[in-house]
Amino acid sequence: MSETVTMPKLGFDMQEGTLVRWVKAEGETVNKGEVLAEIETDKATVEVESSYSGVVARHLVSKGDVVPVGTPIAIIAQPGEKVEEAAAQGKAPEEAPAPGGRRPPAAGGEGQSAAERPDRAVQSPAARQTEKEQAEAAKKPVEEISASEEAAQEGDGRLKASPLARRIAREQGVDLRTVKGSGPGGRIIRSDVESAARQPAAAPVPAAAPQPTAAPAAVPLPPAPVWSGAAAVPQDEVIKMNRLRSAIGRRMTESKQQIPHFYVSHSIKMEKVMELRGQLNAFLPDNQKLTVNDFVLKAAALALREFRNLNSTVRGDEIVRHGHINIGVAVAVEGGLLTVVVRDADQKPLRLISQEVREMAGRVRSGKVRTEDIEGSTFSTSNLGMFDVEEFIAIINPPETAILAIASAKQVPVVEDGQLKVGTRMTATISADHRVTDGVEAAKFMQALAAYLEEPMRLLL
């Protein structure tokens, strides 16, 4: 008579185990005390020793299966016993009708095979079963049958799948019992497994979650997550655009449609700015501390002196190069943004630039902005540095010709003189109007900008 090996309880709180590896293959001889398989619990991988001597008639779980403690995992046939018979008695959960397919015969009917009752697999069929046992046995699989499933199972509960399909399922971790076969007689073939592997979520899942107390043979794997519809969601909301939003939309659309933008990025070394800013801020009260942006504004303003095309306006077939260098600074407000203007920024000391921006931004945010705060800019900047931005590009603010997008100054690995070092870099990107200027000029402007920021003492002169 054959013996059944079950998933052992290898710890006080062990509920289930994963079959990591079969050490003894089907058909191999095993002696009591020899390692049969390796099991993984929550804590460790453990070797399972056979409590019986004989021949491994059948593995009831496959490599990778997770089954509850007590689930039969193998049938050991006694020496001399026909392996096939023993195996037939111990038909596996894998091949039993477990999650779906065939309904068991009615209680009292003949052929209540052990396939449906792995927990009693060691018994010879029918002979030992009382009516009560049969009734119980008949009940269990019923609970576990999913109506939605049409697994490719034959009358004997064996799963019909081509060897190739089985191999692919094994390799890709597809549970064949959840796959519908399209081959002859419902055989699962390669394409079935491959499509199942492509959409794992679409695999049929038992409608009802298995009971934790259900027969261990039921579901070797924990149930797949089931999408049962979204929880309560807010209704769609319709918001009327306010005047600011409309204005931004109109101007940006106009700009992007009418101005042929092009973009040039430059990675600027910021170590010295950071150092100088630290030194200067040591002498300034908290409400007057300089920001990185202040340095960038000053540097941009000085660079624009040399690149007057970028500080201009297109008027018909003329380009108006502005004498004043008025730097716009985009400031975020509720529902939009405004550009405040630092006039003649090239002539103002850093500390004054900083102060003006701070004051104007404050007024913008408190809704007390003045007209002169937001008019007359000749070149704009947009800084998203505080949001940990790698780089970005901005849309030109008409009637200007260029805008500078300033990303975060970050510590990054850099190579200098063949040595890998930690450096501080900030990527700035200029968007420019190709009607007025070209790539080379924009690139040279960026070089000039970088030169100021890389030697920031010049900004103090």
Next chain:
Amino acid sequence: MARITMREAISQALWEEMERDEKVFILGEEVGVWGGTYAVTRGFYDHFGGERVLDTPIAEAGIIGAAIGAAITGTRPVAELMTINFAFAAMDHIVNEAAKLHYMFGGQMVLPIVIRAVGGGGRQLGATHSQTPDAVFAHFPGLRVVAPGTPADAKGMLKAAIRCDDPVLFIEHATLYQMRGEVPEGDYVVPLGKSKVQREGSDVTIVTYSKMLELSLKAADQLAQAGISAEIVDLRSLRPLDMGPVIESFKKTNHAVIVEEGWKSYGVGAEVMARIYEEAFDYADAPVKRVAQDEVPLPYNRTLEQMALPQVEDIIAAVKEVLNV
């Protein structure tokens, strides 16, 4: 490269080998003055003379027995059997002597014998003259069995067979003599025991040889029109059997149909199928299927004969069944 018939290709190989090696000689029924039942040796008698082109009595056991004796003395006989069905009359000499002497006498002698035998059905020659017992002979270790399906292979493999020191049963299909194909001129030798992909494809592997190669190629053409890409592996040699290209192809297509003219039971298809499952089980996406002759003595009646023999439609149907389309 000349486009010649298989008859001419075989004749060319024989002629060239006899010119090349004077130890090569021909014996058989009507091979000399008459020029061969299938006219393969026409002109040989006049050119090589009666000592190298021997007409024999109608006694197959005698033909093969004489060939064995001659081979032991150091010659390279090419014995012609009018049909392979008459090989049964020489069965003891073929499988018990030719196939075993080298082994049983510890390699003291070699038996470089070629037995050319005409095989196959389809010519209304009746049940006893139309058989395809290739598998019977391929069963015996010590005997090489080859059955080319193209004129080029016929020439190249016959030359290889004549140069081979083992006894070789060289099966020529009766209905392929008129088949034309490109055949390299001069000393063109095709090694024995090498299968060959005769047509590349991706959906299904058709494994076949000899006359059935012709039918399989036609089937593949029609299948292509239906959008099915069939790869055809020509075994060419039944022993030794080169499964390499078959397995390689099967691993690619995962589906196979084996087409043979002989009966299915215990046949070439049975062997090839078993080997596929032994060597590439995990690549099978559907059961392998065989197309073969109906299990009856081949009828004389033309309609019935054709019904019993594998046809192009049978191959197409089998492929579609395997692919489940």
